[in-house]
Amino acid sequence: MTPPLTGGCLCGAIRYTVSVPITEARACHCTSCQQASGAAGAVNAVLPSSALVITQGQPKRYASKADSGRTLYRYFCGDCGSPIYSQRETSPETSVLRVGTLDLPEGFRVTAHIWTKSARSWHHMEPDAKRFEGQP
Ligand SMILES: [Zn+2]
Numbered sequence: 001m002t003p004p005l006t007g008g009c010l011c012g013a014i015r016y017t018v019s020v021p022i023t024e025a026r027a028c029h030c031t032s033c034q035q036a037s038g039a040a041g042a043v044n045a046v047l048p049s050s051a052l053v054i055t056q057g058q059p060k061r062y063a064s065k066a067d068s069g070r071t072l073y074r075y076f077c078g079d080c081g082s083p084i085y086s087q088r089e090t091s092p093e094t095s096v097l098r099v100g101t102l103d104l105p106e107g108f109r110v111t112a113h114i115w116t117k118s119a120r121s122w123h124h125m126e127p128d129a130k131r132f133e134g135q136p
Pocket residue numbers: 009010011012013014077078079080081082
């Protein structure tokens with residue numbers, strides 16, 4: 001996909017733009033992402049925070065203790081609950097965007113699976129993607 005990309009939450013209260021191309025995504029199988037998504041985990045693109053601009057609304061922030069032991073800030077829509085992105089407490093210059101919130105979530109490949117040690121048996125993993133048992 002070529003920038004600028006746009007996306008937002010389910011109810012439309014939160015909208016954002018991304019000013020860099022997204023060519024790769026990674027699937028996170030950690031137990032926090034399973035709970036936060038209510039599904040098998042999350043599929044994310046790692047971006048410089050400067051490339052992600054919230055153009056409408058104000059996401060709520062939840063400080064979550066990640067499986068790595070670090071604090072992860074999870075940003076989501078307080079109205080509809082859509083997870084939008086996350087940032088590590090120690091590296092706010094990097095944002096991890098939930099690619100399913102893009103208006104057109106295509107044009108990239110899942111190239112890595114992380115926290116595979118807690119992956120559920122019913123979640124497909126691309127055979128040619130890299131796999132990491134924990135945080136790479
Ligand atoms: Zn919403």
